[in-house]
Every structure is written in C-alpha cells, then in structure tokens.
Amino acid sequence: MNRPMIDCFDPNNSSSDTSYYVSNKSYQGFIFPAKYQPMISINEQRFTPNKDQIERVELILAQGPEDSDLKYKRQYLGSLNTSLDSLITIRLLRRGFREECFDKIVAFGFGEYYEKNQRIKVVNLKTKEIE
Template sequence: MKTAIIILGLICSIIESCYSQCEEYELFYKEILADTTYLVEHENFIGYIFPENYHGHIVDKKNKTFTLSKIEVLKIESILLNQYNLIHKSDSRVIKYKRKKNVGKYLRKFDRQYLGFINESGEKSAAIILANRHGKGKYYFECFERVMTFGFGEFYEKNQRYFVINLDKEKLIIP
C-alpha cells in the first residue's frame, strides 16, 4: 500500500511539473479562470480588472460581483496610498511593520488585480491583490491576468499583498 501511494505521488508530481500554471488551470481548474480581464495602465501601476460574475477563490459566490470602472480603480489606488501605513500600524495581527516613507514608490513594484463586489452590508467593495511579478515572480504569477488566487509560503509572504477596500466608506481593510 505504501509503495502504491509513493508511486501515485511521483506520477502526480511528474504530471504537474509538465504543465505551466495557465495550462494547469485550463485543464484542472477552469472554473476559476476569467474569460476576459481589462488592463489598466497608469504611470505608477499596472493592473487587471476582473469582470462581473467572476469570483475565483477570492469572493464568496453568494456576493454579487461587478466590473470596476477606471475611475473606481483610481479611487482604490488613492485609498491604498493614503491608508497603507495606518492600516498596518493599527492592525494587531501585524507583528512587525516598518513604516514606508514613500508608499507610492514601494507599491510601484507590485502589479494589481481588482475585483468589485457587494459586501454583506450591501456596500460596494473591491478585493485587490498586489503581486511583485519581477524576477522570480514571473514564474509564481504566470497566469496573473486570468486568475485571482493566493499563494502560500515564504515567496508569497514577501511578494504578495491582499486587501479589501470598502468603496462606499473609503476604507482599506486587511481581511
């Protein structure tokens, strides 16, 4: 029995390593792929707006989603810049935080993913994932423009951030 489990594990790891992240999603996780995303380019960031009815693993399926406008994305970015240091300093889950002197410059290295949704209170909100896709990040975030998902482990802890922004209350939240 142990031999069968080891062989099955080896076969699975060989098969998985044969596919790129996008090919793997196409074959095994098609339900979390976005058919379309909208590229947003700004002098300080690049991002992808995910469409209405997309949920991925980010927003509960019971929440209605919507496509954010470029004006809403700019509002999100303004909230993110203005509240980034404050939210990290005031959140009890954040153990060590070194205040960023220039938040805009620090966040410039992260590409963004945006998904609008209506929260449990009926307020317009947005999930935003920031990912450093430079260097090794090209491999770790290979299918970034089509899938909103979290990564776990040391690399992702250093190169990925996740926030929710309540657009109606103009509030940044660390979920």
C-alpha cells in the first residue's frame, strides 16, 4: 500500500520553530505552539500545552478505547473553548514519525491510509472527557 507523500512546505509557519518533542514510556509526540497555524480551522483561542497538561491528557486517553496506545505517535494542539475550558486536540498516527514533516505540519488526512492509521481525539482538561 502506498502512503501519501506530504510536502514539508507550509507557507503559514516557520518550520524551524513549529513543535516541541515530548515522550515517556507510554507515548511520543510533538506539542505545537499557540502561534502555529494548523491546516484545519480551530475557532477557539489557541495556547501551547505544557508537559503537565500532556501527562493529564494521556491519563484520560488511557482510560478510553485502546486505539490510543504507543503504536500511535501524537501531535498536540491546545485551544480554549467559549467556556474557557482547556481543550487538547490530539492527532494520533500509526507509525507517525515515518510520515514526512510529522514534527512540522499537522495535516489531517483523508482516504484509506488515514482511515486505517489516523485517530483524532479532543480532550477537555476541565471535564476530563474525550469529546
């Protein structure tokens, strides 16, 4: 099966400062800062999640379905909803580090490859729920 190729050029963001690597024994991923402009529309106010918030997100994900385990690499985007709850959008991608630009571009894909290998979760840190 052929994987789609992703062009690393992103005119909205500087590739030198788009993410921060985080990991522990149960996850690996990249935090994208508030100034990063994702290719999807996020209407809420953006913020940069910190390591503590990512740890809390991962504890909440661990209580959910098993499709959030270590085989999925992560990309984290932070935002505030209208109630000022902290939301973390997580793009989980199986074999994510093999995908070009995983540390630079959050590209939500469509098609057979992504249906099999991509999961999108939104965790509300205030309610501790996966939305």
